[in-house]
Amino acid sequence: MKKITVIGTGYVGLVSGACFAEIGNRVICCDVDEQKIIKLRRGEIPIYEPGLSELVERNTKRDQLYFTTEVGEAIEASDIIYIAVGTPMSETGEADMRYVMSAAKKIGEHLNSHKIIVGKSTVPVGTGELVREVIQANKKLPWVGFDIVSNPEFLREGSAISDCMNMDRAVIGSDNPEAARLIGELHSPFNTRIFTTDLESAEMIKYAANTFLATKISFINAIANICERVGANVADVSEGMGLDSRIGSKFLQAGIGYGGSCFPKDTYALAHISDKAGYDFELLKSVIKTNQRQRYVIMDKLRETLGGLAGKHVAVLGLAFKPNTDDMRYAPSLTIIPELLKQGASVYAYDPIASEAAKRELPEGVTYSTSLDQAVAGADVAVILTEWDEIRSMDLSNIRKLMKRSILIDGRNCHSLQEAQEAGFEYHSIGRPPVNMSEPDRQSANF
Ligand code: UDX
Numbered sequence: 226m227k228k229i230t231v232i233g234t235g236y237v238g239l240v241s242g243a244c245f246a247e248i249g250n251r252v253i254c255c256d257v258d259e260q261k262i263i264k265l266r267r268g269e270i271p272i273y274e275p276g277l278s279e280l281v282e283r284n285t286k287r288d289q290l291y292f293t294t295e296v297g298e299a300i301e302a303s304d305i306i307y308i309a310v311g312t313p314m315s316e317t318g319e320a321d322m323r324y325v326m327s328a329a330k331k332i333g334e335h336l337n338s339h340k341i342i343v344g345k346s347t348v349p350v351g352t353g354e355l356v357r358e359v360i361q362a363n364k365k366l367p368w369v370g371f372d373i374v375s376n377p378e379f380l381r382e383g384s385a386i387s388d389c390m391n392m393d394r395a396v397i398g399s400d401n402p403e404a405a406r407l408i409g410e411l412h413s414p415f416n417t418r419i420f421t422t423d424l425e426s427a428e429m430i431k432y433a434a435n436t437f438l439a440t441k442i443s444f445i446n447a448i449a450n451i452c453e454r455v456g457a458n459v460a461d462v463s464e465g466m467g468l469d470s471r472i473g474s475k476f477l478q479a480g481i482g483y484g485g486s487c488f489p490k491d492t493y494a495l496a497h498i499s500d501k502a503g504y505d506f507e508l509l510k511s512v513i514k515t516n517q518r519q520r521y522v523i524m525d526k527l528r529e530t531l532g533g534l535a536g537k538h539v540a541v542l543g544l545a546f547k548p549n550t551d552d553m554r555y556a557p558s559l560t561i562i563p564e565l566l567k568q569g570a571s572v573y574a575y576d577p578i579a580s581e582a583a584k585r586e587l588p589e590g591v592t593y594s595t596s597l598d599q600a601v602a603g604a605d606v607a608v609i610l611t612e613w614d615e616i617r618s619m620d621l622s623n624i625r626k627l628m629k630r631s632i633l634i635d636g637r638n639c640h641s642l643q644e645a646q647e648a649g650f651e652y653h654s655i656g657r658p659p660v661n662m663s664e665p666d667r668q669s670a671n672f
Contacts, residue, residue: 238309333363383549398427449656459656484546535569543611621648
């Protein structure tokens with residue numbers, strides 16, 4: 226059993242803390258947000274993440290997991306301190322390092338015995354060294370030593386617990402082999418491959434991995450746009466490409482672009498890091514641009530099929546940036562819905578989980594439906610923005626009967642062309658041929 230303190234009870238800190246407790250460590254999760262800590266103590270989880278609530282409850286009950294606002298005391302009580310505070314995108318696109326630096330200062334002030342300080346937050350290369358300097362400068366007990374380790378996280382929202390419990394690899398970066406060994410040992414119950422490297426390379430792996438995945442998505446979205454113009458089907462193209470083991474089939478699902486708390490932030494941050502380092506990462510800048518443009522593909526399809534949006538009833542199905550989460554950060558719906566409203570459409574939105582979170586982000590004027598059926602009733606068009614299971618498995622014939630017109634625009638390719646055909650929908654998806662297209666639409670399309 227190791228004594229671990231996790232600073233920051235955001236998504237990463239909370240999931241990591243609960244998983245470390247689950248494998249038998251004593252974990253203190255701390256945060257400066259008092260309301261959040263009060264709620265966590267009562268077992269109220271601030272985010273929607275399948276399985277997290279049960280994990281927190283079980284480990285709190287068996288005294289493996291604690292929550293506190295007393296960051297200093299929590300630091301003093303542990304041997305391993307994880308920094309898992311947010312590094313949001315600043316106005317310039319760079320990672321905002323304010324919270325990491327204040328955590329480092331606090332660690333210095335409360336360093337009462339030798340500790341391993343582990344960076345979990347995604348941070349620009351070189352941050353580990355900066356953290357070392359800040360801790361050193363704020364130490365009250367000059368003779369006490371510490372080691373710095375980088376251990377980036379690769380969890381996906383919606384499947385974070387199983388990702389953590391069965392991680393592909395644990396990346397551990399440190400200049401001290403003993404500190405790296407101890408953090409490796411901490412991960413051994415996760416039955417994972419430990420990859421050890423230096424501090425800077427570990428920090429870089431996180432950015433390189435996320436921006437590479439984002440690149441795959443923008444690449445397939447660009448291919449999808451070409452497929453539409455030349456009459457190919459991106460689903461088959463993607464499957465055919467993915468069968469090559471050098472390419473792999475994952476993250477080749479065309480759609481309306483990536484969102485969420487990591488890819489948008491990390492792509493911008495790495496573009497900044499490379500500019501600062503004197504390298505113009507043109508490829509990455511194009512990935513970002515392709516992703517921004519991809520959201521408007523839906524608007525183009527709506528314009529083409531409906532002629533104009535003024536006075537039209539648009540049912541928006543799915544609001545979260547992806548299924549199984551209520552996270553709205555950089556969700557395509559945040560771009561598409563304001564645009565629909567601006568063009569005079571009446572928007573009826575449905576999301577199985579994220580409506581409350583969406584209300585805080587979206588402008589006034591959206592009607593939030595409590596069921597799929599309610600959102601589509603009387604609609605001119607239904608637009609799928611998030612591929613929740615409920616939306617994937619909805620009975621298209623039933624949905625069509627409830628609508629005024631039979632037009633479905635699927636931004637996530639979650640229905641088959643045959644299904645749409647059989648249900649009698651005019652169906653437009655991303656990078657696949659349209660189904661039951663009306664004559665004027667057919668003439669205006671590019672193929
Ligand atoms: C991602 C990384 O996967 C994870 O390793 C990292 O730690 C955090 O960022 P997450 O943001 O939770 O995780 O979601 P992910 O499942 O990776 O999807 C990210 C975005 O890409 C979503 O908007 C999703 O809709 C989109 N996506 C994903 C696609 O458009 N196509 C795909 O093929 C895969």
